[in-house]
Amino acid sequence: MSTWKFHLLTFGCKVNQYESQSLREAWQRKGGEECDDPSVADVVCVNSCAITAKGERDARAALLRLRRTAPQARLVLTGCAAQLPGVLAPVRRRNAQQPRPTVDYIIPQADKARLLDALMPFPAEGGQQVPHAAANAAQTFPPFAIDGFRRARPVLKVQDGCEHRCTYCIVPLTRGRSRSRDPQAVLAEARRLLRAGHAEIMVSGINLRQYGRDKPEYGDFWSLLVWLDRELAPEFAGKARLRISSLEPGQLDARGVDSLLSCRLVCPHLHISLQHASPHMLRRMGRGHYRAETLQDAVRALAAQWPIMGLGADIILGFPGETEADVDCLLDFVAATSFSYAHVFPYSVRPGTAAAAFAGHIAPQEKQERARRVREAVARQQAVFRQAQLALPAMLLAADVSEGQGTRKTAGIRGVNEFYVPCRLLTPVPAMPLSGLVPVRPTGLDAAGLLVEPAGTL
Structure with a gap:
């Protein structure tokens, strides 16, 4: 199976984040390799949000930017904003009309699951296709x-x-x-x-x-x-x-x-x-x-x-x-x-x-x-x-580190405690695990939340 590269950009709610992860895994199983740099991607997918007008504007700006950055890629718009005409409409800003974003595929939210089945998705001759959900979707x-x-x-x-x-x-x-x-x-x-x-x-x-x-x-x-x-x-x-x-x-x-x-x-x-x-x-x-x-x-x-x-x-x-x-x-x-x-x-x-x-x-x-x-x-x-x-003797940190970072040797690891307060672990840890609830104790506050240090055995 030939390898192809994809770039995923996700806006909006936790459910959108979940669905992007599902697409990521499905595409990797089909030979896709995710890349952080959209300029080298074969497929760029924007998973959009429409809960506010700002969400639509963010998706529109991303499409314009990504088309300039990755002109060779097949640009896909999906998610909630893909169901609304405004995200692709011409817009006037400061007495000048912004260009209309051009995308290769529009996959409305109702059809997003179809992307799971893409095998080297989106043949080049596609153009702007707007599929319709199956009757029972x-x-x-x-x-x-x-x-x-x-x-x-x-x-x-x-x-x-x-x-x-x-x-x-x-x-x-x-x-x-x-x-x-x-x-x-x-x-x-x-x-x-x-x-x-x-x-x-x-x-x-x-x-x-x-x-x-x-x-x-x-x-x-x-x-x-x-x-x-x-x-x-x-x-x-x-x-x-x-x-x-x-x-x-x-x-x-x-x-x-x-x-x-x-x-x-x-x-x-x-x-x-x-x-x-x-x-x-x-x-x-x-x-x-x-x-x-x-x-x-x-x-x-x-x-x-x-x-x-x-x-x-x-x-x-x-x-x-x-x-x-x-x-x-x-x-x-x-x-x-x-x-x-x-x-x-x-x-x-x-x-x-x-x-x-x-x-x-x-x-x-x-x-x-x-x-x-x-x-x-x-x-x-x-x-x-x-x-x-600060008066609590201890709490449990769920460290918010990225996939593939099994250990961390640097200070400044972030996460949340059980009460959903942002925490920053400043003390260097020889082998900071990606997984597990880490016992910590609070030592101070900064603008973002609690400063903590290890408590007990990691």
């Missing part, structure tokens, strides 16, 4: 799977798609209906990754709340998580851990809390798709099915076994119709909740969503100003949380 879980990961903390995809249709969100238009992965396939992949030496797995999906709705026999997300933990804990408890990518406040009812507390491998950390705390804004966003206060109730209930826990959130500011009273409500909620970090976004108009046609759109400068105020409020909470981490 949107009804079944896409056949992505992985055996490893480029970094020490792999993603484990268990669900795809979303049917909720939040008024601001384009994901249902790009990824389609919710589809759930067979629990046995989830368990088999988790075992492969853990036995390969990965110390931490991120259990991910587009909307974990909808896991099992298409396949009631699979159960729901909580039953999947508890079963997965029960099956893996006898072999991996104390050696590895599971982290949940994102939950909604409404999932954190009594059953959700009990499920988390019953797990031996799950990190004491939650990332919450909160979006706002004002009931008025949640209803306008199409997220009136939960109360923000449910999150606070869950944190109190979890404290019995998780007295220290990392807590992050996604938050949108400047949504159409948002008032100063809504912003004040959100700021009060942040002040009363022990967030260790948050991703705060100014609202981004997504064509084709309900919110794009709403009245009451807010000026960009005002959106940025409101986002700044909330970021500052979160930063105050984060500073308190990180300062308190």
Whole structure:
């Protein structure tokens, strides 16, 4: 089998990272050799994101740059932005029209799995082909799977798609209906990754709340998580851990809390798709099915076994119709909740969503100003949380080193602890393992997070 070179560029969510890894492994099995330099690649693939307008702009800029850098390569656009016309449309910037990106193949998100079967992908005579998904493609879980990961903390995809249709969100238009992965396939992949030496797995999906709705026999997300933990804990408890990518406040009812507390491998950390705390804004966003206060109730209930826990959130500011009273409500909620970090976004108009046609759109400068105020409020909470981490006698670091770096002899190794606080190991280690949870103790803080040193025997 002749060798060919490929270059993969990935934007967006953890699920996109997972799918790029699946493509990487599939292409390597078919004789492909990945290269970091796109100028020497035969195939260059951009796995794009469309969750915000910036995501589309990033994909567009990458296509223009890669076409200049690798004019001989077959340039492929896939992912969520590939389903939207804007990424390839001419754009005017500063009184000058930017060129339209030219690509050889457009593979929409619904067809991305077809790339797994490429054998020296993309014959040269292809041109801009836009295939259409098979009739049942949107009804079944896409056949992505992985055996490893480029970094020490792999993603484990268990669900795809979303049917909720939040008024601001384009994901249902790009990824389609919710589809759930067979629990046995989830368990088999988790075992492969853990036995390969990965110390931490991120259990991910587009909307974990909808896991099992298409396949009631699979159960729901909580039953999947508890079963997965029960099956893996006898072999991996104390050696590895599971982290949940994102939950909604409404999932954190009594059953959700009990499920988390019953797990031996799950990190004491939650990332919450909160979006706002004002009931008025949640209803306008199409997220009136939960109360923000449910999150606070869950944190109190979890404290019995998780007295220290990392807590992050996604938050949108400047949504159409948002008032100063809504912003004040959100700021009060942040002040009363022990967030260790948050991703705060100014609202981004997504064509084709309900919110794009709403009245009451807010000026960009005002959106940025409101986002700044909330970021500052979160930063105050984060500073308190990180300062308190210095009092802990020890923690477990999952080192974020690249594939192939089995040992490290230099200082400055980065990773995260169980509470999802970034850590930097400054002390030189004679044989720093790629895998395993490394006992460390905190020694100080810098702008990025904790400074740590080895604790006990590595």
